[in-house]
Amino acid sequence: MNRKHLLIGACAVAAAVAYILLRPIPTNDVTSSTPPKGSPRVAIHIPPIEGNTAIGQRIFENACVACHGTNAVGVEGAGPPLIHVIYEPSHHADESFQRAVAVGVRSHHWRFGDMPPVEGLTRGDVTMIIAYIREIQRANGIN
Ligand code: HEC
Numbered sequence: 001m002n003r004k005h006l007l008i009g010a011c012a013v014a015a016a017v018a019y020i021l022l023r024p025i026p027t028n029d030v031t032s033s034t035p036p037k038g039s040p041r042v043a044i045h046i047p048p049i050e051g052n053t054a055i056g057q058r059i060f061e062n063a064c065v066a067c068h069g070t071n072a073v074g075v076e077g078a079g080p081p082l083i084h085v086i087y088e089p090s091h092h093a094d095e096s097f098q099r100a101v102a103v104g105v106r107s108h109h110w111r112f113g114d115m116p117p118v119e120g121l122t123r124g125d126v127t128m129i130i131a132y133i134r135e136i137q138r139a140n141g142i143n
Pocket of ligand 1: 063112114
């Protein structure tokens with residue numbers, strides 16, 4: 001083998017390495033893409049909503065939906081999902097919902113900032129909201 005052949009061989013190796021390093025990375029990797037602002041944060045199953053849970057749903061849609069999203073799936077850029085294992089009853093009992101509404105929440109689990117207190121709701125209203133949230137949590141194996 002003379003020097004010319006060596007040079008050609010070295011070029012071929014360099015080209016192969018460049019191809020491996022520079023080839024396009026497949027873009028169908030969903031975990032690396034950031035969903036747009038306003039997107040739901042979790043996909044859930046919705047159980048039948050009736051009785052007290054339907055009343056709770058109406059109150060939730062007036063007072064909480066802007067940050068926590070329709071059926072509490074969360075809102076990208078605004079607030080966390082409550083249909084989430086973090087909020088299962090053994091970790092966030094019903095009283096933590098009452099307290100969140102009455103005095104607000106200092107940001108600790110997420111990076112959405114603090115939750116301000118929500119004005120104009122009675123404990124009874126919040127009890128209905130809790131019934132609604134727990135119903136959807138149970139339907140999604142969070143209990
Ligand atoms: C202005 C936006 C906003 C509104 C409106 C809002 N929340 Fe929140 N909420 C948040 C954010 C943000 C957090 C997460 C704080 C953290 O842990 O980082 C949160 C957390 C919570 C928590 C968890 C409390 C804890 O102890 O960790 C509960 C329960 C809750 N919200 C219930 C409600 C209910 C019920 C309503 C409607 C009556 C409501 N939120 C309205 C933004 C909001």
